[in-house]
Amino acid sequence: MLEDDDAPPELVDVSTLPVEQDAVEEPAQSRVPITIVTGYLGAGKTTLLNYILTEKHGKKIAVIMNEFGDSTDIEKPLTVNQDGQEVTEWMEVGNGCICCSVKDTGVMALESLMGRRGTFDYILLETTGLADPGNIAPIFWMDESLGSSIYLDGIVTLVDAKNISKLLDEPSPEETVHDDHDDHRHDSPTLSMAHMQISHADVIILNKADLVSETELEAVRDRISAINGVARVHVTDHSKTPQIEGVVLDLHAYDAVDFDITKGHSHIDPAISTISITHAPISSSQVPAVDAWLRSVLWECTLPNSPQDKPPRFDIHRLKGLLVVPDGPDKIIQAVREIFEIREAQASSESRECKIVLIGRGLGEAEVWQRSFDECLQASLE
Ligand SMILES: Nc1nc2c(ncn2[C@@H]2O[C@H](COP(=O)(O)OP(=O)(O)OP(=O)(O)O)[C@@H](O)[C@H]2O)c(=O)[nH]1
Numbered sequence: 001m002l003e004d005d006d007a008p009p010e011l012v013d014v015s016t017l018p019v020e021q022d023a024v025e026e027p028a029q030s031r032v033p034i035t036i037v038t039g040y041l042g043a044g045k046t047t048l049l050n051y052i053l054t055e056k057h058g059k060k061i062a063v064i065m066n067e068f069g070d071s072t073d074i075e076k077p078l079t080v081n082q083d084g085q086e087v088t089e090w091m092e093v094g095n096g097c098i099c100c101s102v103k104d105t106g107v108m109a110l111e112s113l114m115g116r117r118g119t120f121d122y123i124l125l126e127t128t129g130l131a132d133p134g135n136i137a138p139i140f141w142m143d144e145s146l147g148s149s150i151y152l153d154g155i156v157t158l159v160d161a162k163n164i165s166k167l168l169d170e171p172s173p174e175e176t177v178h179d180d181h182d183d184h185r186h187d188s189p190t191l192s193m194a195h196m197q198i199s200h201a202d203v204i205i206l207n208k209a210d211l212v213s214e215t216e217l218e219a220v221r222d223r224i225s226a227i228n229g230v231a232r233v234h235v236t237d238h239s240k241t242p243q244i245e246g247v248v249l250d251l252h253a254y255d256a257v258d259f260d261i262t263k264g265h266s267h268i269d270p271a272i273s274t275i276s277i278t279h280a281p282i283s284s285s286q287v288p289a290v291d292a293w294l295r296s297v298l299w300e301c302t303l304p305n306s307p308q309d310k311p312p313r314f315d316i317h318r319l320k321g322l323l324v325v326p327d328g329p330d331k332i333i334q335a336v337r338e339i340f341e342i343r344e345a346q347a348s349s350e351s352r353e354c355k356i357v358l359i360g361r362g363l364g365e366a367e368v369w370q371r372s373f374d375e376c377l378q379a380s381l382e
């Protein structure tokens, strides 16, 4: 078939379609979205949550606060907001950081929350200022029962415009480029938590703009885009985003394919950067080659066909991709650390090329990545 954007969609005679069986699985639409709100201590997370809860948006939002406490078994407030009326209940999330607790008690807490479905249609989770969102995000893909009732809508990171530069400049205690791949990597702090929270963000709220000059604000903005070139950045005072839907809620960051990379500034932050690679549309028979390339890069931290003399030592925090596949459904790639998935795109993309964006540490030059990717796809044809 010729590739033609203007070709009319093929008409299907609905009378000949098989009648759909009663789905055993719950339909995707009935899953409840969760937005994770992260950001360093005092960046304005609670201020944002309060702002959202008092604004009109027609949603009933369950809020889970995971304030960092040092006493054992503190109870956590759960607030459901409906028509400006708040009902606060108490919910136990367990002690310690959310990344650990979500895996055990936190999963149970979310499950018990889901037992009261219908009382809310959105979940907002505020992590502690010290939590690494890279540990939280994949839970919603990995935990089957949770994943069938909740989907991750996006990660929103609050940044304190006044303090962020200092936080990013803090020397990392350890200088190895990539450490072991266990699920407690945050225990060996190779990077500042501020880097982690920015690199995993789908949206960055650059808050406390009132405390800095225009020039300082621009410098911070550049720095942030250098670390994460794909996240949308909104500048705010007291976390007051221009709107809520599409900015904080309903981001669809893990099922959408639109991403623009902020150009330039690629070497401002020495620790983490964003690079992107592109490729002409591929055939569906080449998708396994992409899968193999991703496994090598994300699981083995090995770039296929990289220069023998100086293979890059890297660590990828976040990766998104779109594969344009003319002879099959387009594919979306989503990865957080080593967890990744290649999924069918909901709709065929307007894009005419495949694109992969990587955010991580020690990535080096984009050309090396581009070459590696090209060579793997080329080899898959031979
Ligand atoms: N000047 C100024 N102060 C702000 C702004 N946003 C929040 N604050 C203040 O900063 C303090 C911390 O805000 P929170 O919303 O509690 O921050 P947080 O991220 O929830 O903090 P933790 O939960 O302790 O990590 C509060 O006193 C807020 O009133 C802002 O844009 N400008």
Ligand SMILES: [Zn+2]
Pocket: 097, 099, 100, 186
């Ligand atoms: Zn932990």
